[in-house]
Amino acid sequence: MEILEKNRIILIPAYEPDSRLISYVKELNGHGLHDIVIVNDGSGESHKNIFGTLKEMGCVVLTHKYNQGKGMALKTGYHYIHDTYPDYACIITADADGQHAAEDVFRMANEAVKNPDSLILGERNFKQSGIPAKSLMGNRLTSTIFALFFGRYLPDTQTGLRAFGPMLTELMWGILGERFEYETRVLIYCIRSKVPIVPVEIQTIYENENRGTHFHPIKDSFKIISVITSDFMKFISTSILCAAIDIGLAWLLFDLLRRFLPGADFLRIMTATAAARVVSIGVNYFLNKNLVFCNEHTGTNSLFRYLALCALNMVLSALSVYLLHTYLRMDEKAAKIICDVILFLFNYQLQSRWVFAIRGLNHEP
Incomplete structure (x- = not known):
């Protein structure tokens, strides 16, 4: 030997x-x-x-x-x-x-x-x-x-x-x-x-x-499962928070902008929606990077990857709803819920493995 x-x-x-x-x-x-x-x-x-x-x-x-x-x-x-x-x-x-x-x-x-x-x-x-x-x-x-x-x-x-x-x-x-x-x-x-x-x-x-x-196989296994799922549970929490920010801020701006854009409802709604979405995306990026995935080593382009993923999600959501509604005669609202739930899971995996993946570490002692 x-x-x-x-x-x-x-x-x-x-x-x-x-x-x-x-x-x-x-x-x-x-x-x-x-x-x-x-x-x-x-x-x-x-x-x-x-x-x-x-x-x-x-x-x-x-x-x-x-x-x-x-x-x-x-x-x-x-x-x-x-x-x-x-x-x-x-x-x-x-x-x-x-x-x-x-x-x-x-x-x-x-x-x-x-x-x-x-x-x-x-x-x-x-x-x-x-x-x-x-x-x-x-x-x-x-x-x-x-x-x-x-x-x-x-x-x-x-x-x-x-x-x-x-x-x-x-x-x-x-x-x-x-x-x-x-x-x-x-x-x-x-x-x-x-x-x-x-x-x-x-x-x-x-x-x-x-x-x-x-x-202890049962008790400690559940503790381990809580570790495995902890990032996902935090991901759900930050998503709910940012959705509330998005909706709440949009509603607030709908009213505030009436005095500045009287009679221009389309422009007012688009401006309020875009501003609310920008704020919610910024908050979501910050929370996911620093609270959910807790990674300081995402590389210099994590924000650009995150924005690219947001754009991809919007395109996939709209396209999927259109296809389900047009070819399967599914109600648009039901199709939207189904597509966004699937995209939510897809989004978590991509953020974990691509957007906020650990990069550029040198493990030499």
Whole structure:
């Protein structure tokens, strides 16, 4: 077996681990993986002996005084590795509950070295027998919803076995999230910033119905779903707000302009409508950039892309309503509602992937 160099760093966040973690470290050592950083995420005095043994085995043990969550434990490890190992080739994150076979960690390290600009995902095979029903349901649900909103089906969005090179380390610790939802935010950020995601099939290990894990398949899966859908819910909110601004301002201007444009109703209505639309578009652009997609790295042309999308929407809306009304004899008002709902979903996807996509980042450490 090829022995990996020592600058492949294994990072294990651990909260109240049992003796399996000690056995797991021995297995990793047997595969030539000796640089192991373990973050004790506030496990308390009752687990002091386990972490003491891990230190004696050569592991670096970092300690949080209180439990801060898996996301924060990973970020603590990323900062330490970045500052301590200047020549590391990659970081491989693994769970402390024995779900990830040492040979799979070894394979992930090799893949990360081959693909230094990519996120390597260890994907479990949920088609095999013996998978706990709650885990299967939670993974399938989150994977399906993730694909619906981000256009990429990842069979295992909740996998903790991941690897990446130093080019991505600063990106990883800059992503929001403190607990299990952090790993979902990483996937979202990588897709939006066009970081390649490389899947590697790994063994599916559930010991004792996976009772040792601190991940709650139902409760935590719904938390993850809320992360996946949060941008869309904010998108709906800003759209409703801007529609109210558009209508309210138009109504206000209809009355205010009467004194300046007496008898010129068409010009008055067009002026009021155009002014209201300009204001609502400006507010919507600002809110979507800074609140919905929260991206400072959209490039210099995001406003022009946004305006182009607005123009495209107007053309598609008018054309679709005309075609439905003319050839299917559909009521114009009903056709307008159907077309605009479809365009609303289309609009969200294009704004996420094109208008406000993450651009121009340099991930060099």
